[in-house]
Amino acid sequence: MKPVEDKKPVREVKVVSRVLAVNERMAEQNRRRFAEKGIFVINVMSSPGSGKTTTLQKTLEAIMPEVSAAVIVGDVSTTHDADRLAVTGAPVVQVNTDAFGGDCHLAAHVIEKAAEDIDLDAITLLIVENVGNLVCPAEFDIGEDARVVVLSVTEGEDKPVKYPAMFRTCDAAILNKIDLLPYLDYDKEQAVAYIHQVNPGMPVFEISARTGEGMQAWVAWLKEKMKAKKVTSKSENR
Amino acid sequence: MHEMGIAQQIIDIATASIPPDMRPARVERVNLKIGKLSAVVADSLRFCFEIVSKDTPLAGAELAIEETPVVARCKDCDARWTITEPVFTCQACHSGSLEILSGRELDIVSIEIAEEGGHETGRG
Numbered sequence: 001m002k003p004v005e006d007k008k009p010v011r012e013v014k015v016v017s018r019v020l021a022v023n024e025r026m027a028e029q030n031r032r033r034f035a036e037k038g039i040f041v042i043n044v045m046s047s048p049g050s051g052k053t054t055t056l057q058k059t060l061e062a063i064m065p066e067v068s069a070a071v072i073v074g075d076v077s078t079t080h081d082a083d084r085l086a087v088t089g090a091p092v093v094q095v096n097t098d099a100f101g102g103d104c105h106l107a108a109h110v111i112e113k114a115a116e117d118i119d120l121d122a123i124t125l126l127i128v129e130n131v132g133n134l135v136c137p138a139e140f141d142i143g144e145d146a147r148v149v150v151l152s153v154t155e156g157e158d159k160p161v162k163y164p165a166m167f168r169t170c171d172a173a174i175l176n177k178i179d180l181l182p183y184l185d186y187d188k189e190q191a192v193a194y195i196h197q198v199n200p201g202m203p204v205f206e207i208s209a210r211t212g213e214g215m216q217a218w219v220a221w222l223k224e225k226m227k228a229k230k231v232t233s234k235s236e237n238r
Numbered sequence: 239m240h241e242m243g244i245a246q247q248i249i250d251i252a253t254a255s256i257p258p259d260m261r262p263a264r265v266e267r268v269n270l271k272i273g274k275l276s277a278v279v280a281d282s283l284r285f286c287f288e289i290v291s292k293d294t295p296l297a298g299a300e301l302a303i304e305e306t307p308v309v310a311r312c313k314d315c316d317a318r319w320t321i322t323e324p325v326f327t328c329q330a331c332h333s334g335s336l337e338i339l340s341g342r343e344l345d346i347v348s349i350e351i352a353e354e355g356g357h358e359t360g361r362g
Contacts, residue, residue, distance in 0.1 A: 008352050010266060010352055011351050012348050013255055013349050015348050015349055016345065019248055019270070136277055139240065139276060161324040166277075197326065198326055200336075
């Protein structure tokens with residue numbers, strides 16, 4: 001392939017570094033900072049249109065004011081999601097990723113910057129609504145304690161096996177829009193089986209954010225996780 | 239399109255890794271290890287790298303990508319095997335408790351720098 005006669009000497013310099021080392025360091029920094037402040041952080045990911053924003057809106061309604069929460073919303077552009085979440089009364093910080101080069105995911109430094117606009121002493125839960133995308137966000141640690149993927153019954157049952165990197169790295173899955181099941185040919189058992197094929201034992205919460213069905217179990221899981229990190233009400237502690 | 243950001247990281251790390259005695263240098267090749275379970279598309283990465291490497295010591299460099307297979311170990315029975323389909327249960331004992339030994343890599347292993355002898359002109 002290459003002409004041998006013109007071979008110039010080449011020196012190989014060992015590097016051995018994670019390509020995303022900078023992001024990973026920043027994520028660790030975020031994680032330490034949030035831990036110091038007694039904040040539990042969840043990174044919520046999904047494909048576009050899975051009902052992630054509605055799910056989070058209903059989640060906030062269910063846990064507030066018992067849990068004081070704030071939200072960082074990543075979107076390529078527009079503030080629509082942030083506007084919908086702000087209705088709950090939770091502080092919402094919108095991050096338009098096009099300001100960072102049209103990114104398809106939230107990186108750790110973006111979270112660090114967005115967190116500057118949140119009173120970290122006033123919250124115990126930080127919800128990060130990532131950019132709607134099942135590929136890129138899987139690769140970027142943002143300093144979260146738990147990763148949750150939302151999918152809906154209007155998508156293909158085989159999403160988990162099409163995006164194994166995403167489903168492998170998540171701690172729980174939410175299967176949304178189950179109120180639509182009577183009108184669809186969606187094979188829910190198959191979808192759950194695919195999730196468990198990629199991530200055996202992963203909790204799957206079947207919900208309808210619209211009707212509120214199934215929300216209790218999901219919220220209970222979230223509170224359990226917060227308790228496990230010893231995050232308790234700030235009004236009692238301070 | 240996070241490959242653009244990844245390409246930029248590769249350039250930053252590679253540029254910082256050029257030994258001072260070799261500067262200015264022309265990097266001919268970047269050796270990467272990318273796991274099959276990482277969310278990176280090699281072709282997209284090459285395309286982005288070509289664009290963002292312009293006017294850097296890595297302009298025109300080849301991205302040599304070693305794709306690492308997904309290798310798992312069963313935490314229950316210690317079986318090891320290569321995962322080729324998105325099925326993450328032990329083939330031997332059907333346990334779902336796995337440790338991923340490889341396949342998540344996104345590593346820059348080394349860079350290969352041309353020993354120029356003199357400063358080459360006409361680059362960039």
